[in-house]
Amino acid sequence: MSIGTDFAINSTTKVISYTGAAHGVSGAAYYTVLELHRWLQDLADDAGSSGDDFMDISRPTPSEKAFDTIITLVNGYTLDEATLAHQHLYNGSIIQGAAGTEVIYDGVQVIAGAGAHIQVVQNGAVVTDDFWNTVPFGSSNKGLNPDVANGIACRFMLKVRSAGADIDGRRLLLQTREWGKTYSEFKINGTSRGVNVAALSFADDLNNTTASGTVSGWSDVTNLTAGYNTIDVNADSTPEPYYSKWDRGSRSINQFYERMKYITRRGETSTIYGLAGHLFRGITHEVAVTTPRTGTVSEGVACSWSSGTGQVLARDSGAAATKLWIQLLTGVAPTAGQTITIGAATVTAATGTPSTERSLSFPFCGVSTGSAIIGAYGFGVEAADLSVNDKVFDLTNTQRNPPNLVTFTVSGLVSGEDYVLVGPGNSGALLETQFTLNGALSGAAVTSVVVNEAIPADTPATGSLRIKRANGAWSRHAYTTYNAGTKTFTIASTDFSSNNAANGTNAYLSYIDALASGTTASFQATYSSDRELFVRRRDGGASPTKTFESSATLGAAGGSIAVQRLSDA
Amino acid sequence: MFYTHDSTAFWHGSLAVIPATRGPMRPQNYGSFARQRLSTDGIGSMTLTLTNLVVGSAIRIEVASTGALVTSRTAAGASETFTLDYYAGGNANNDLRIKVRKASGAPFYKPYETQAVLSAAAKSVFVAQILD
Numbered sequence: 001m002s003i004g005t006d007f008a009i010n011s012t013t014k015v016i017s018y019t020g021a022a023h024g025v026s027g028a029a030y031y032t033v034l035e036l037h038r039w040l041q042d043l044a045d046d047a048g049s050s051g052d053d054f055m056d057i058s059r060p061t062p063s064e065k066a067f068d069t070i071i072t073l074v075n076g077y078t079l080d081e082a083t084l085a086h087q088h089l090y091n092g093s094i095i096q097g098a099a100g101t102e103v104i105y106d107g108v109q110v111i112a113g114a115g116a117h118i119q120v121v122q123n124g125a126v127v128t129d130d131f132w133n134t135v136p137f138g139s140s141n142k143g144l145n146p147d148v149a150n151g152i153a154c155r156f157m158l159k160v161r162s163a164g165a166d167i168d169g170r171r172l173l174l175q176t177r178e179w180g181k182t183y184s185e186f187k188i189n190g191t192s193r194g195v196n197v198a199a200l201s202f203a204d205d206l207n208n209t210t211a212s213g214t215v216s217g218w219s220d221v222t223n224l225t226a227g228y229n230t231i232d233v234n235a236d237s238t239p240e241p242y243y244s245k246w247d248r249g250s251r252s253i254n255q256f257y258e259r260m261k262y263i264t265r266r267g268e269t270s271t272i273y274g275l276a277g278h279l280f281r282g283i284t285h286e287v288a289v290t291t292p293r294t295g296t297v298s299e300g301v302a303c304s305w306s307s308g309t310g311q312v313l314a315r316d317s318g319a320a321a322t323k324l325w326i327q328l329l330t331g332v333a334p335t336a337g338q339t340i341t342i343g344a345a346t347v348t349a350a351t352g353t354p355s356t357e358r359s360l361s362f363p364f365c366g367v368s369t370g371s372a373i374i375g376a377y378g379f380g381v382e383a384a385d386l387s388v389n390d391k392v393f394d395l396t397n398t399q400r401n402p403p404n405l406v407t408f409t410v411s412g413l414v415s416g417e418d419y420v421l422v423g424p425g426n427s428g429a430l431l432e433t434q435f436t437l438n439g440a441l442s443g444a445a446v447t448s449v450v451v452n453e454a455i456p457a458d459t460p461a462t463g464s465l466r467i468k469r470a471n472g473a474w475s476r477h478a479y480t481t482y483n484a485g486t487k488t489f490t491i492a493s494t495d496f497s498s499n500n501a502a503n504g505t506n507a508y509l510s511y512i513d514a515l516a517s518g519t520t521a522s523f524q525a526t527y528s529s530d531r532e533l534f535v536r537r538r539d540g541g542a543s544p545t546k547t548f549e550s551s552a553t554l555g556a557a558g559g560s561i562a563v564q565r566l567s568d569a
Numbered sequence: 570m571f572y573t574h575d576s577t578a579f580w581h582g583s584l585a586v587i588p589a590t591r592g593p594m595r596p597q598n599y600g601s602f603a604r605q606r607l608s609t610d611g612i613g614s615m616t617l618t619l620t621n622l623v624v625g626s627a628i629r630i631e632v633a634s635t636g637a638l639v640t641s642r643t644a645a646g647a648s649e650t651f652t653l654d655y656y657a658g659g660n661a662n663n664d665l666r667i668k669v670r671k672a673s674g675a676p677f678y679k680p681y682e683t684q685a686v687l688s689a690a691a692k693s694v695f696v697a698q699i700l701d
Contacts, residue, residue, distance in 0.1 A: 041672030041701065044680060045627040047641060057629045057670055058636065061680045065701055 011054035033092035069194040105160035106191040112153040116202035121173040132156040145487030183362040220249030224497035227299035228314040240394035243314035244382025257368035281363035288350035404527040406558035413516035422512035425532035434508035438518035442500035611654030626671040655687040
């Protein structure tokens with residue numbers, strides 16, 4: 001097999017055609033651009049032409065070499081795209097055509113695991129003729145012109161300039177999005193002449209082992225809010241902004257991660273924020289915008305400005321947007337003063353440097369550890385679906401950690417017979433002096449209980465208090481909320497006008513304070529530090545049992561205790 | 570029959586007409602002839618020398634305006650001498666294109682091309698081939 005056999009030069013048109021076997025077929029041949037140049041020059045010093053290669057010393061010079069990887073076809077010689085001549089050349093660039101009409105093919109070399117399927121996005125669209133992914137005849141792996149020993153998955157040329165104009169600034173985005181494999185991308189911000197190297201990841205994803213057919217059915221994973229919204233992930237009463245609010249349904253966090261990979265895998269055309277899944281990347285830029293504005297900015301729609309296009313994933317306001325979060329599709333991000341058009345609405349990019357580039361994650365949701373997720377920039381999940389080991393980043397790029405919600409469980413109960421009290425413990429005893437009242441409770445409709453001590457951080461959001469009354473009894477009062485700043489519990493309206501509670505009287509949290517309605521009773525709290533609890537169970541009913549008392553610990557993993565029921569009959 | 574007419578003599582290649590002033594002429598025992606040149610014929614030969622050649626280079630000398638081959642050879646040495654016809658001034662055949670190419674085996678050279686205008690005087694052309 002020689003290049004002279006696989007290529008031909010037309011006598012009159014000066015077109016250099018590929019005449020060899022097609023991709024993937026026995027005999028399909030590929031040559032470096034240097035080999036093409038050498039062959040042309042070898043013919044050019046011959047006394048006369050032969051065969052279908054009309055080139056000899058009587059004809060104009062066909063090619064020039066700047067470097068071994070940059071070849072220019074001169075004097076009107078061109079590659080024949082109709083015969084896919086350019087697809088059978090690699091390891092450099094070919095430049096051809098007169099000034100103002102030139103065509104340039106630049107070389108691409110992919111560093112990735114053998115067999116990687118490479119998806120190329122050019123000018124905002126996936127390149128459909130992905131010939132470089134062909135399985136060469138006799139090989140078991142995809143990838144033309146690999147060099148396995150040097151970690152090269154494939155090498156090819158891609159047209160980046162046509163009719164004298166760069167195709168989207170010669171920008172290329174290479175992606176790997178194969179099921180069961182790690183996702184990755186490499187952006188070439190304008191190819192250079194020669195070989196452009198793209199490093200991608202293509203390895204087994206140990207957190208993506210479920211069959212795709214199974215994951216395809218996980219439609220209970222939904223995005224509750226596709227656009228700007230706030231979620232109080234860290235339970236500090238101050239919600240943070242995100243561009244999504246995913247509900248993982250009945251799936252584990254890692255299954256949720258797999259579903260996110262599924263909806264953005266290669267070939268997925270169902271849309272996310274108006275973009276085909278295989279094109280969706282997440283927020284690439286945060287853009288500050290200002291007046292003049294017109295109309296109402298929508299989310300999940302296309303936007304454009306004089307130097308590029310994008311898709312709006314979120315905005316902080318429809319009619320008075322000050323920020324847009326976009327995925328850049330073509331061109332470059334907006335610069336100061338540019339008018340950004342979003343459907344019928346327009347906004348103006350702010351002064352200075354309005355666009356801030358944001359880091360992407362692959363897949364777009366973030367990384368899975370197998371049991372937790374480290375979220376991508378702005379990626380929102382409803383708070384109830386997150387656990388203490390998850391991490392998310394809101395649209396201010398601040399890491400938010402869900403609280404460590406732990407559960408303490410009392411087991412071994414008999415429903416309807418056992419009354420359980422779990423309160424703060426102190427050296428094995430019930431700490432009745434946990435709080436002292438700041439102000440007497442003496443009104444007829446008291447709804448607030450203010451204490452002098454700081455309300456502990458591990459206090460459940462709702463629960464009950466025991467307050468010592470004037471007659472020495474400890475009355476139970478459910479609280480619906482509390483304010484740590486003002487040290488105030490909100491209770492249902494209660495008449496304290498008789499048998500009041502004096503200023504300075506003690507009170508304590510009763511974490512479980514109820515007649516058992518099942519074999520277990522539990523409460524949930526945000527873990528702060530280990531807490532000693534006091535557990536008391538009594539049943540003085542028809543089948544009385546001796547009082548059970550014990551201390552227990554609410555730890556970082558929660559806690560539990562199984563009560564004893566010794567007959568007292 | 571004799572005619573009274575001017576006589577014609579060729580002298581060193583020049584035509585001279587001797588006017589009739591005597592009686593009838595009669596042939597003498599000498600004459601000279603010279604072949605007429607066409608305007609497209611060369612008017613002489615000159616020597617063109619190409620120097621600094623890379624041995625093994627293909628050489629083609631052609632008429633610049635038409636590409637018609639004048640001569641070609643492979644350089645056997647660093648200097649090659651050609652004996653070429655030159656033409657009357659203004660003749661396009663005096664304007665030659667000289668091509669020198671060596672790319673069939675290492676070391677490879679970029680194609681070299683220059684032009685020369687022939688005249689009676691010998692001409693030497695320095696060929697600057699650049700490694701490719």
